Amino acid sequence: MDTIEQLKKERKKLLHEVEALLTMIATPVLVVDREGAVIHTNTVAENVWRRSPITLMNKRLPELIEPAKLLKLVQQGKPVKDFPVQIIDAAGIHHPYMCRIHPLYVNKHVERAVLQFTQPVLQQGSERDRKYTTRYTFSDIRGNSPAITELKVQAQQVAKSDSTILIRGESGTGKEVLAQAIHAASHRMKGPFVALNCAAIPESLLESELFGYEEGAFTGAKKGGKPGRFELARGGTLFLDEIGDMPLFLQAKLLRVLQERRVERIGGSESIPVDVRVIAATHKDLEAMIAKQQFREDLYFRLNVIPLYIPPLRERKEDLYGLVDFYMKKFADRLGKETKRLSSQVWKKFYEYHWPGNIRELENIIEYIVNLEIGDLVTMSSLPASLRENAENENGTDQPLSVWQNKTTLDPSPLKIEETEEYLIQQALRRFGTSTEGKRKAAEALGISLATLYRRLQRYHREKKFSK
Numbered sequence: 158m159d160t161i162e163q164l165k166k167e168r169k170k171l172l173h174e175v176e177a178l179l180t181m182i183a184t185p186v187l188v189v190d191r192e193g194a195v196i197h198t199n200t201v202a203e204n205v206w207r208r209s210p211i212t213l214m215n216k217r218l219p220e221l222i223e224p225a226k227l228l229k230l231v232q233q234g235k236p237v238k239d240f241p242v243q244i245i246d247a248a249g250i251h252h253p254y255m256c257r258i259h260p261l262y263v264n265k266h267v268e269r270a271v272l273q274f275t276q277p278v279l280q281q282g283s284e285r286d287r288k289y290t291t292r293y294t295f296s297d298i299r300g301n302s303p304a305i306t307e308l309k310v311q312a313q314q315v316a317k318s319d320s321t322i323l324i325r326g327e328s329g330t331g332k333e334v335l336a337q338a339i340h341a342a343s344h345r346m347k348g349p350f351v352a353l354n355c356a357a358i359p360e361s362l363l364e365s366e367l368f369g370y371e372e373g374a375f376t377g378a379k380k381g382g383k384p385g386r387f388e389l390a391r392g393g394t395l396f397l398d399e400i401g402d403m404p405l406f407l408q409a410k411l412l413r414v415l416q417e418r419r420v421e422r423i424g425g426s427e428s429i430p431v432d433v434r435v436i437a438a439t440h441k442d443l444e445a446m447i448a449k450q451q452f453r454e455d456l457y458f459r460l461n462v463i464p465l466y467i468p469p470l471r472e473r474k475e476d477l478y479g480l481v482d483f484y485m486k487k488f489a490d491r492l493g494k495e496t497k498r499l500s501s502q503v504w505k506k507f508y509e510y511h512w513p514g515n516i517r518e519l520e521n522i523i524e525y526i527v528n529l530e531i532g533d534l535v536t537m538s539s540l541p542a543s544l545r546e547n548a549e550n551e552n553g554t555d556q557p558l559s560v561w562q563n564k565t566t567l568d569p570s571p572l573k574i575e576e577t578e579e580y581l582i583q584q585a586l587r588r589f590g591t592s593t594e595g596k597r598k599a600a601e602a603l604g605i606s607l608a609t610l611y612r613r614l615q616r617y618h619r620e621k622k623f624s625k
């Protein structure tokens with residue numbers, strides 16, 4: 158009895174060890190019996206097949222992988238290296254992989270096999286993949302404001318699916334950055350991220366850019382034809398920027414491709430299956446365009462399966478401090494210069510300004526400042542004229558800041574860190590309220606603990622700056 162218990166314990170320990178080892182392997186792994194039934198999997202395999210471990214373990218090889226010959230190879234018990242297969246995920250999408258079979262023998266009989274899958278080398282290093290890679294992940298999306306935090310959580314969730322996404326937001330808010338981050342967090346991360354700006358390409362060329370063409374399709378068509386962006390994005394993500402600028406006749410064609418998941422090159426007769434996730438983006442008011450019959454309503458519904466909205470910078474000024482700090486360090490580093498401090502007046506302008514160009518504008522201004530400023534203090538005179546003029550003409554779309562309002566003269570000394578903190582805390586409390594729950598949310602949005610928020614409030618209270 159004791160020995161049986163002991164054996165059971167040993168077996169359990171061994172199982173845990175096997176599971177731990179499998180999770181540490183960065184490629185999909187399946188352990189199968191000689192009938193091809195799955196016995197163990199690892200997390201990467203679950204992600205690639207997009208199935209839970211239980212579902213995977215209820216399947217046999219022919220349901221999960223093509224060609225069926227793989228099972229024969231397992232049963233023959235020959236070690237195999239680099240056998241090309243297609244992994245079939247839960248949605249029926251095929252992913253090319255190379256399979257390595259490591260047979261396991263008991264008394265000279267094949268009992269089981271460990272199958273390891275790697276991405277085909279050709280695809281990994283192909284020109285297409287090098288050209289169409291992403292630069293951004295979710296960690297590159299700066300900002301702790303509630304709006305951005307919520308957006309990131311939402312986007313991370315939808316990254317896992319293949320549904321079409323429509324990103325809305327003003328120019329420069331980071332629509333492409335978000336689209337790239339979604340791709341990089343999706344199961345398509347190893348596939349290409351192909352972007353097409355519908356506003357930047359002349360109407361006459363847009364169709365062939367999107368769908369490609371066959372040789373001789375029109376005068377000037379390249380020999381051998383050319384694949385369109387849909388084809389180039391196969392196995393990956395197609396980012397259609399400025400979708401609101403797509404002409405109506407192409408909207409109809411795009412709708413068809415999205416419905417049928419197949420494209421036909423211009424001048425071609427073959428219909429090519431395209432396994433592509435589409436993310437579209439626009440700063441335009443598509444609903445108003447639909448009302449004016451400038452945008453097809455059916456395409457709108459097809460695209461707007463998952464709507465994501467990036468608020469403009471002026472609506473999340475809590476993010477300004479972190480963004481300035483980030484870009485200051487980035488450009489100082491890149492240009493081999495020291496980071497600069499902003500005077501209180503400059504901070505005031507930054508918080509009051511309505512940032513029509515959003516983060517792109519802020520990024521450009523900081524680059525300008527780091528380039529031109531000689532001293533380490535940035536004063537009003539160091540700002541680009543456009544910002545100074547704009548700021549002077551502003552009626553102020555935001556509430557005036559009491560911290561600065563209370564001052565009769567603005568002192569050009571650098572804004573003290575306490576003042577900036579105080580401003581951010583005020584803003585956050587204005588937004589969430591001063592109840593305990595409000596304070597908790599404010600602390601979370603500011604990225605500080607509740608205890609720190611209380612300590613700061615006590616300090617401001619002592620200084621009679623907060624009216625409570």
Ligand SMILES: Nc1ncnc2c1ncn2[C@@H]1O[C@H](COP(=O)(O)OP(=O)(O)OP(=O)(O)O)[C@@H](O)[C@H]1O
Nearest residue numbers: 297298299300327328329330331332333334516517
């Ligand atoms: N949250 C963010 N954190 C850091 N940088 C950001 C963020 N959002 C945007 N950026 C930066 O702002 C710039 C503009 O971003 P992006 O091109 O994605 O904007 P967009 O909304 O697609 O603009 P457009 O509509 O004009 O194409 C980029 O240089 C990007 O690095």
